[in-house]
């Protein structure tokens with residue numbers, strides 16, 4: 001394991017390690033205006049939402065590592081405490097990247113990158129008409145993290161109005177995670193795209209209290225077949241099944257087959273039962289899988 005003391009790294013090295021590791025990062029495509037009304041549009045991946053009530057997003061236009069100057073977005077926000085956070089999806093990614101060019105102050109990146117300005121309803125900065133979601137925000141606070149090159153400036157933006165394109169909604173009027181076609185920033189020039197193919201669901205243990213991996217027998221926890229993900233799913237079950245419930249799984253055809261084929265061979269029996277449980281987990285049959293691994297434990 002490589003262990004690095006950050007005080008011994010240059011800002012560029014530190015930036016490199018952190019950008020690759022703290023990823024993927026969502027992209028805030030921020031619109032701001034200066035007090036004369038000049039529009040600015042720039043992307044920021046030091047960005048996330050940190051509260052739903054109040055609805056609060058934070059993004060960080062950092063001091064340039066190159067020459068320690070500040071970004072126009074920050075300067076504008078200090079003059080006019082409003083912004084629009086536009087969400088970036090795949091059809092916008094190349095133009096969004098173009099808009100990150102360090103154009104001189106006063107240059108409108110909407111024009112440079114070929115985006116369409118759409119008037120906001122509550123704030124002065126316009127929205128990016130092409131963005132699937134546009135959030136009109138009031139800036140509550142700006143927290144400066146330092147004066148040195150690379151220092152971030154946290155912009156706490158309270159969302160006041162959300163505009164959502166109807167084409168990304170499902171039948172219930174909620175955002176369809178596959179339809180929004182999000183992109184995110186990683187290290188260097190890397191991005192990733194959220195598609196139907198790479199989406200997966202993980203049941204969240206919110207209302208129930210999982211038994212925990214520590215409640216599983218040692219031979220299950222130390223299995224050569226079951227992975228950490230498998231153990232996580234098993235540990236998410238609420239109760240250890242009763243002896244009778246576990247015994248019932250012997251009637252399952254596949255279980256019966258393993259038991260018949262491994263009479264007197266405890267080692268292979270355990271391995272094959274774990275493999276069977278793993279298949280069940282892949283099909284989402286978590287309770288049955290738990291019963292299978294507990295059978296001979």
Ligand SMILES: Cc1cc2nc3c(=O)[nH]c(=O)nc-3n(C[C@H](O)[C@H](O)[C@H](O)COP(=O)(O)O)c2cc1C
Nearest residue numbers: 042043044045046060061062071072073100101102
């Ligand atoms: C996808 C992407 C994400 C970026 N994220 C940040 C960021 O979080 N903070 C930052 O200071 N610059 C970030 N940049 C660079 C700024 O967009 C760039 O410096 C821009 O020119 C700033 O514009 P401004 O001076 O008009 O505000 C990012 C660039 C791209 C392409």
